[in-house]
Amino acid sequence: MRGFLLGLFCFLCVHESLRAESTCKLKAKFNLSGYKNVEKKRVVIGGMFPVHMRVASSDGNTSALPASSGCDGFNFRTFRWTQTMLFAINEINQREDLLPNTDLGYVIYDSCFTISKAVEGTLTYLTGQDEAVPNYRCGNGPPLASLVGAGGSDLSIATARILGLYHFPQVSYSSTCSALNNKFQFPTFLRTIPNDLHQSRAMAQMVLHFGWTWVGTIAAEDDYGKYGIKDFKEQVEEAGVCISFSETLPKVSSPEAIRSIAQTIVESTAKIIVVFSSDVDFSPLIGELLRHNVTNRTWIASEAWVTSALINQPGVRADIPGLQRHLLDLDPYADALTEEFWETVGLSLFDPANSTTRHTSVGNCEADPLGCKCVHFIVYKAVYAVAHALHNLEHCVEGNGPFVGGSCTNMTNFEPWQLMYYVKNVRYKMPNTGEEIYFEDGDIEGFYDIINWQVNGNGEISYVTVGHYNGSAAPEERMHIRNESIVWNNEELEPPRSVCSENCQPGKRKGIRQGEPVCCFDCIPCADGEISNTTNARECILCTGDDWSNQAHDACVPKIIEFLAFGEPLGITLIIISAFGAFITIGVGVVLFMYIRTPLVKANDPLLSFLLLLSLVVTFLCSIVFLGEPQNWSCMTSQVALALGFAVACTVWLIILPPHPVKNTAAQNIKIILECDEGSVVFICCIFAYDILLALLAFAFAFIARKLEDHFSEAKCFTFGMLVFFIVWISFVPAYLSTRGKFMVAVQIFAILASSFGLLTCIFLPKCYILLVKPERNKEEMMKPRPKPKDGSSTGTSASLATAATDVNTSFASTAIDELPGN
Template identity: 40%
Template structure:
């Protein structure tokens, strides 16, 4: 019953409250937030969100009264400088007659206390205003602010842009780098003057690539900034060819056990390079553990979130963090900012409580509120110290490293240029519906977003400012190196620049001489899982390990690798082969039987000796041509046989030397014709011997008339002509040609004569074999003729040698590779030629030279006479 009564009372109260609001025709503010801020009135107001305080205090809760709103403490001078830079930029724009003439800009700047809830409250206050009520039943009208500079946190920017993006309120962040904010569908009105983490990661990859660090540890904070940066890093390092040795996340609650686990992983890892994406608040506990465990010998790579953070520069960290390489947002110079910061005085405007807090922290001032006047409360300031900013040395007055503040300056000018372009629109030529322009008296935020997308200007420092289709600024970073200074602290030294270029992409420029390394002997550290594979080898992955862990295997013969860390060996072209180191393809050795080759020299010598022996025998036979033994052995056929043998010996020279078209065509033709001439002469000689002995018998008187001199010449000519025809047909249809053969030996080119036609070559050899077989048969049948005149016995022996040589030649020729096949053929020619020369002519020369008493008709005919 009481529950029902309470519901009824609540509904009645709500109805009465709603009726009173509707009856008053007023829009009323539904809530109030306690926010530190600065204000300045103007025709158009820019909003600002900055991390001026680092601690949010929540008052004690009471269920009896409405809870007090949280408030901020721990004032940060560097962040306050960023807020003052926004005030300076607006003041500078108001004084510029060329930018927004006759327009005065104002600002509402709030402190977000490095907390999402406070940042969201501040953003809602900027978007809705802080007026108690205004007379408009539809709650419409010009927005309190037309654009917001901030937030500096990626997490806060994601939340704020998700809501204010629905109303297309332009937000230009000076420090939010999460790559997720580049999604135009989710964040249609978000812009930034700092490059996104996608570019930051690529910039850090350029540093790793420059020093050859492929084996790195990754540490990142448990927030949107760290998580998205780590995801991008994993993707980019694979493209670079590097590997992440381990990936550890820094806990948001600074859990001691988690920190110990991370330090244990770092110590156990072989990686010497640690890449850290984190804000200082997440990183400090890990650095404390590094100092506690005396963990040296690591090269730290700092993301832009902590690369310039002074909180990490304490002397206790010097032995561990000196030599750190990091990237930072572009440092700039703002003329007149230092003087503006020094001119700051406490405001009598009670709304500017951020200034009051500044004086309290700076000089111990307190403020007393006097009586109310028509223009507000009178505030009296009492300070314990002298108010002179020029004598103080604080992050607030330090303008030597303007990075975040420089981005704030660019963000304010980007909004101002967008507003200026909007006001320059000519009616009928506008970009909106019906070629209309924006109504200045009722400006819509989305109209400013349109012009902000097209902003294009150059700062006084010379940096170009524009946004791509995702609202990202042109990426450019300074490369920093932490170096020890004389007073024991760490000095951050700029040693290079990384920037994106349209033609070449990310480009890193470093001054190597300016780098400091925290390794002995002050050299660049090595951080690889496996050392690089030199040229001539290839990488072979280790099973179960990342791709950066591999073995180096030498390339096989015929394959090379001419780069470091080649994944595969390259096959050399057909006429090339790998050198000894397997890093170059060199022309293959061309192999043929040359005159410089020892084997070629030996065979050439044997050929010339055989020719000389033939010539010597011819001289002997010529000199003793009238002796019975020369005349009895058919001197004409003997001389023809000697000439053909000489040609057989000389044709060997065509087989030696680099093959040419003419030598390939001649070698087998000359060889075939010479041997046919030789064998046909022996065949006719054998037939004549048989005919002579048959004519000595009564039944064979008429046999000799068929073997006269004319018939002998004609027979030799006809038999030789047949071989000539075979050679002519062969050469005209499928002529032998020079050929580079890679099949015998892969590492060499065998330069040989391709026979062209196997049938032609077989017919050539077969015809020679046929004549030799017939000669052998006839000589064998005549072997029992009288010894003193039995030349058939010598012919039989010579044919036996000839046939044995050429029968052995065939298998030896087929099985011999390269130049040795040619050598086998030459050997067969020489052996058979020498066999014919020695077997037929050596006995005769023996008698002529050593036993001239036997070189008589009586001695030759002696046995026959005795038989008679």
């Protein structure tokens, strides 16, 4: 028996132990503060506002029972938002045209700007108790219709994930993060404030409007900052704007991180800084920047940084009649939050003399006009959206309802998803302003006022509307800015410049710096012959053959046409020398003609001498043809006038491949050289080779005959003439190849004249000397050849050598001038 009783006792102990382990337990209770009024109400609207800025730090004691943390850091602006919701609900309850048969209640919690508190409030709304009982609602009060909140985007993301599981409608007044557009993750989330995608586009378009290409970005370490700055970067980087730095503000206080961000701002050359953050997260950085005395920066802030923003929402800012009186009539003894407000402002709750001052402080919006006239109106719209949805639900007609079989639902016993249908499809007009509100995929249209922070004459800060942005308008009509109304931080009307590198002006191109953003570049001047005629050109444009770049390298201009003109000093000098040579040659001819019957002239074949003189005259005079602008006739004449012996061959050449004037653009970059194209290079080379052969034969015969007995040593004269001829033309080749432009023509003419003077001097000067100075040697006996030497050496006459020399002079001089390659 004892064994049986002992076994039964052990069984019962084990059973109780197992039963204790399987029992559901509540681990903790929530500590939430706020406003609640549900007595005798048919429907309740929930609200969540970050009345405090943070959760109070715990002592870290793990040996005691954990408790939900309290909050500290009272926020005056969000306190007014809370009062706006209370005012809106009271106003709706007093209206006869909106929910006439229903009194709305409210339950409003403080999210303390912390995700954990927002989750606590969300679970409390769903369960009806200050405890976490998922999937159960244990409260006996009126049904909760919808949640208005929960503050920042990261708070709303946390609450929307939970509410979406139960298809519970949520209408936000300040959550703008574009991630909340995802209806798969947040199916029941709606908002009466434009999402950040519109705001990012507005801020990006402002940056582009003022031509800023070098900006810095700062974002809060939450979904609001992360997604907002991401959308902004995508917009501006696609348009060619570069990001100088991108910093993240820590959610947990970190003085080292704040100092690092401030140092980055100080060192950066970007004058424009875009901020996606709340004032709570941004305020530590402001203090650090003040300590660094950072100035000369222009800040573009999102709507969460309301009191210091250049951009501020919403679409319509309007006063709410009666709201200021509601704020002034707040009873400091009514609730804990209002009492904490008075304690925070440092006023005695028990001093009746301070009642006027208290009323002025809580009701005065002049200290924060944007907070009073912007965000509070969005809260006002959110409450009215839920109220109109409830009104439509209440007045549903059976048979025409939106649900199965045209059914409707009961006002006091509806499911959250049924109200979600009405909230999603609500369409109403706001009282006083007439603004029509409706949701499109859970969002309203994006309309923003552009606000400029200005200091008035009294040294006070005022917020001046300088433009607006309408996200639903056509792209070219979305933004309107009155530039003349903006006061910049340099107290000028001109916007500041924020560029990594100044624009490359025409005449230069952009040279990308390795390892740096594309907005950082060097301006490289275009090379000679290249231009750029636009600002920030990526490449230089090559000018065509007849054009060249001007001095600024921003336009192609016609090249300067250059040729050896008659009127310039060099041309005049050459003409004088040519005329002088021809005149001297004619003078020699006259002298020979006067003494034509003398033995000396007769002995040297007068006809051959006159032909040689005629060729020298033509040679002197034809050099003038090389002067002036090349024409067809001058190009042909200059080449054939020197080669009378090759007239037939030249005629064939002129018919088949005639020389013609051409523009030489390769010789010089900035000039076009007008010269003659000689046609067939092969034919020129043949003529040149033939002339060289004749010159060598003439020189050989003259050299052999230099020792023949001759009273006048004519063979020696021809030998010296040919030596001068060779020296001139051998020197001509390197001189011609080393010159460019019109000086090539000048070298060519000098060679012609020098060779002509050499032949004239060497051949005819001795004869003229005898005829004019030594006439006694001009006798018949002096013309007789001397006896042959006994060794039988051959003798040659001066006339025979003169014939060969004449042919060489005429032919070689005619072709050797312009037959060199490259002429």
